[in-house]
Amino acid sequence: MFEAEIRTPLVEGNKTIADVSNDICRPIENKPTKMWWLGFSISFMFLMVMVMSLGWTVWEGIGTWGVNKTVMWGWDITNFVFWVGIGHAGTLISAILLLFRQKWRMSINRSAEAMTIFAVLCAAQFPLFHMGRVWLGYWPLPLPNAYGSLWVNFNSPLLWDVFAISTYLSVSLLFWYLGLIPDIATVRDRAVTKARKFWYGFFSMGWNGSARTWHRYEIVALILAGVSTPLVLSVHTIVSMDFATSVIPGWHTTIFPPYFVAGAIFSGFGMVLTLLLIVRKVMNLTEYITVGHLEAMAKVVMLTGSLVGVAYLTEFFIAAYSGVVYEQYAFLNRAFGKYWWAYWTMMSCNLIAPQVFWFKWARTTPWFLFVMSIIVNIGMWFERFVIIVTSLHRDYLTSSWAMYSATFTEVAIFLGTMGLFFTCFFLFSKFLPVVNMAEVKSIIKSRE
Amino acid sequence: MLDKQLIVGVYDDGDNLLSAVKKLRKKGVEIFDCYTPYPVHHLDVEMGVKRSNLTVGAFLCGMMGFFSGLLLQFYMMTNHLHTFKSWPMIIGGKPQDYTMVPSMVPVTFELTILFTAFGIGILFFAKSKMIHGKIAEIIDPRQTDDLLFLAVEPEELSKISRSELDSVMNENGAIEIRERNMDGVEVPAKVEERVEKAEKAEEVELSQEEQTERLSLIKSVLGEASVEGKDDLKKISGVGPVYEEKLNSIGIYTFEQVSKLTPESIKAIEELTKYFPGRIEREDWIGQAKNLMG
Structure with a gap:
């Protein structure tokens, strides 16, 4: 087959098909390393912090949070939007890049999709527990009930x-699982212990790699x-409508849906970079997740960061142009009011910082990329904080003006969801192939 | 399937398998099936697989979701279907009739997608006869790992002679041609047997004398080496940090030593370190070590 020499290979190290299985299955087939145990223990500790702080919230009530009558949404919804946004990169990589036939997605889509699922799980904690009586958390579902037509x-x-997030979680889970089946079958057929053979056999659903099944599978x-x-x-359009359909100055804008989607992909790629830069080193996958992959992701970060930046500036311009004093005040207050530090953190991190990716050095130097991803x-995170808190804390009535700061419990819940996220990720990296072996085997020879 | 009679060509490259399939189809031979660890591009077309109509199923599921979403919301939010049993829910003075259709868009949209995705998932599993816990019908454990298999039914031999079939497969790079369940030809070990074998190997505890005997065998075949001239054995694919330590503990430090391995010494190593039998050969450590030396 013709191979264009101008392109670098997608997977380095002249891998054979057997190499791919051996390399990717190694963590599953061997005892976890010390690094794994260390990372897992720390994450699990934070997960317990989440359990305790959520338990305290339920026991004592929402009064343990810093939210008040004016700023009724604080860290909880900030964190909710933050986590949902992070999930978006996984779907972008696995779905949109598949439609665009971008083959570089193949060695990173598995872990990015896993990240999507875990991030949405983290996000779900916040609205659920902000309801207060979490045991009634099923009430937003349209269930028949004894209250007449209620x-x-x-x-x-x-x-x-509710509909969007639960659909998103379940469809992502299905997509992820479907992609996993051939790889689970690989682990099953290499298994040398009975337990492994049974469990991977159970979840592989009898996959045998038949060309007829592959045909349907690809469809x-x-x-x-x-x-x-x-x-x-x-x-994320619907998430943005939580704000955009209200009449709060600073929220009531039509730019929100595209601006939130771009922001979600931006933040998601930030998190994908953070995770993959660790994974490729710790799990020795530098030949599969190459600098080429990092560079491509850095380009997406720069593009979406700039899109978000344009949205920030547009918002400002429209506020000035609208002639509505409330709107104008909301934006001036964001930049120069009590929360100016949050606004300028957001501006410098999201609009200015990613511009370094115009330089190739910045896109191809792993340690620098790691710093940038953080x-x-x-x-x-600050973008959501700015949108939510600065818009709320100055109400129409000056008598209602208030300030908001997070309490210890809120901070603990947020750090705790980090624990949930990384605990899930560590378990995933031990028990499932972190790279889509079947897809990578099909591209080890090609240079596209 | 497991007791089906088949003539199987074994390949280690998708392009070779694909060209063999093309040649055989040109000669009028129907392919029973191919088993590959990864999707080989265009293989389905060359095999003559009819395009699956799963897409139609997906569309129908999507329509079902679309109408379910609309029905759900008309039922709950309006009285067009005469479903207000006691009183309407008026929230913020918003209308309770068809004029709220724009508000119905998001939920209808999400349900359309939900039904499409899960509908096609279920259809796919049903069509492929896949279900949790099903025992996989495989002809070789490596068909999901690193080898590709081209299976032809013996009935096809009416269209092509056996020697011609073999030569077409071989010319296109088959590394082996197997017969399955034909004339008592040996079938490759099933997964269960491999599991048993591996477990047995783990159970064997060596006595002190047996250990020294094997250590001296290794020493005599591989020669001696020490920590000073140590190579990074982890560079051999299949050797991790833990296993490297084990190798060091039985006096193996260099690539040169690994390259000199003989079947007896491999057996001795496997017994001493309780390594999976056959893996050293399968992963070709000797060849790898030679490469690393050169």
Whole structure:
């Protein structure tokens, strides 16, 4: 087959098909390393912090949080939007890049999709526990009940969110699992212990790599990618409508849906970079997740960061141009009011910092990328904080003006969801192949 | 399937398998199936697999989701279906009739996608006869790992002679041609047997004399080496940090030593370190070590 020499190979190290199985299955087939135990223990500790702080919230009530009558949404919704946004990169990589036939996605899609699922799980904690009586958490579902025609309100964006997020979680899970089946079968057929043979056999659903099954499998993958793409766009659109359909100055803008989607992909890629830069080193996958992959992701970060930046500036311009004093005040207050530090952190992390990716050195130096990915994560967290808190804390009535700061419990819950996220990720990296072996085996020879 | 009679060509490269399939189809031979660890591009077309109509199923599922979403919301939010049993829910004075259709868009959209995705998932599993816990019908454990298999039914021999079939497979790079369940030809070990074998190997505890005997065998075949001239054995694919330590503990430090391995010494190493039998050969450590030396 013709091979264009101008392109670098997608997987380095002249791998054979057997090498791919051996390299990727190694963590599954051997005892976990010391690094794994260390990372897992720390994550698990933070997970316990989450359990305790959520337990305290339920026991004592929402009064343990710093939210008040004016700023009724604080860290909880900030963290919710933060985590949902992070999930979006996984779907972008696995679905949108599949539709665009971008083969470089193949060695990173598995871990990015896993990240999506774990991030959405983290996000779900916040609205669920902000309800206060978490044991009634099923009430947003349209279930028949004994109260006459008392149904959920389909005019409410918060209800749309329930549908969007739960659809997103379940469809992502299905897509991820479908991709895992051939690889689970590989582990099953290499198994030398009875337990491994049984469990991987159970979840492989009898996969045998028949060409007829592959034929259907590829059609299903394409259709799932086709529906996941509008799904991922709709999810953050609907999240943004939680704000945009209100009449709060600073929230009530039509730019929110595209701006939130770009921001979600931006923050998601930040997190993908953070995770993969660790994974490729710790799990010795530098030949599969190459500098080429990192560079491509850095380019996406720069593009989406700039999109978000344009949205920030547009918002400012429209506020000035609208002639509405409330709108103008909201934005001036953001930049120069009591929360100016949050605003300028956001601006410098999201708009200014990613511009370094115009330089190739910045896109191809792993340690620098790691620093940048952390900056992006911080910047996007602050974006949500700025949007939520600065818009709320100055109400129409000056008598209602208030300040908001997070309490220890809120901080603990947020750090705790980090624990949940990384605990899930460490378990995933031990028990499932972190790279899609079947897809990588099909591209080890090609240079596209 | 496990007791089906088949003539199987074994390949280690998708392009070779694909060209063999093309040649055989040109000669009028129907392919029973191919088993590959990864999707080989265009293989389905060359095998003459009819395009699956799963897409139609997906569309129908999507329509079902779309109408379910609309029905759900008309039922709950409006009285067009006469479903207000006691009182309407008026929230913020918003209308309770068809004028709220724009509000129905997001939920209808999400349900369309939900039904499409899960509908096609279920259809796919049903069509492929896949279900949790099903025992896989495999003809070789390596078909999901690193080898590709081209299976032809013996009935096809009416269209092509056996020698011609073999030569077409061989010319296109088959590394082996097997017969399955034909004339009592040996079938490759099933997974269960490999598991048993591996477990047995783990159970064997060597006595002190046996250990020294094996250590001296290794020493005599591989020669002596010490920590000073140590190579990084982890560079051999298949050797991790833990196993490297084990190798060092039985006096193996260099690539040169590994390259000199003989079947007896491999057996001795496997017994001493309780390593999976056959893996050293399968992963070709000797060849790898030679490469690393050169």
